[in-house]
Structure formats: C-alpha cells, structure tokens
Amino acid sequence: MNSKRLASAAAKTLQTYVTFQAVKLIIEQLNETNPSQAIWLRQYATEHPIRDDDEFLSELIGERKDLVFRILTVRAEIADTVLEFLPELVRSNITQANINLRRLMLERLTQTSDISSDSDETSSHPELDAQPERDSQE
Secondary structure (H helix, E strand, O other): OHHHHHHHHHHHHHHHHHHHHHHHHHHHHHHOOOOHHHHHHHHHHHHHHOOOOOHHHHHHOOOOOHHHHHHHHHHHHHHHHHOOOHHHHHHHHHHHHHHHHHHHHHHHOOOHHHHHHOOOOOOOOOHHHHHHHHHHHH
C-alpha cells in the first residue's frame, strides 16, 4: 500500500467535495439575493458536474470570473472550518462503522434460520429413526 498516493487521492477527493459544497452554498445564497444568478450557476453545475474541481473552476473562469472568485473564497472558509476536525472524525466514524459491521456479521454467523429449524422438526434424522428399530430387534 502506497500511503502517500492514497493520502493524495483522498485529499483530492475531499478538495473536490469541499468545492461542490461551496457551489451548493453559493447557489443557496444567490437564491436569496440574485435568483437569476442562482439559476444560471445551478444550470452550469448541472451541465458541468464537479468531478474534478480544478477543471470545473478553470472552465467557469471563461464564463464568470466573479463566481469563481466567490467559490474560491467560500471553499477556503469551509476548509478552515471543517478540516480541523476531520482526521479524528474520520477515524471515529470508521471505528464505529467497523464495530457495527462486525456485530452484524457475528449475528448473521450465529443465527439459525427459521427454515432449517422448521425442517428439522418436521423431518426426522435417519440415524435416529434407525436406532429404535435396532433396539427393538435385539
């Protein structure tokens, strides 16, 4: 496992997600202050999904530099606010999810199904059926 490559990929994914959240927040703000700009940005984001935030913003520069500047500012604020708590939160969430999933796996491994218990009650076991006959023959 290449930890640096994994960390880099996770950071890039998180950066793109923070950019997505910034665009979403700006659309909400624009709905209040400038609905026509909100509609335009929503439509633009729909037509140009944010798969790579650098690419999205580079393309948006050609259309609306003012919105790019606003997105950069808002995503920096989101990053400053959220990223401080992120490492511990991720560790905690993974630990809790692992505990819950291991509990579920253990429960499923130790469960007896209703179908097998019903079939055990209605059908007899060949060795048990044969044994009383042997006892009566002796």
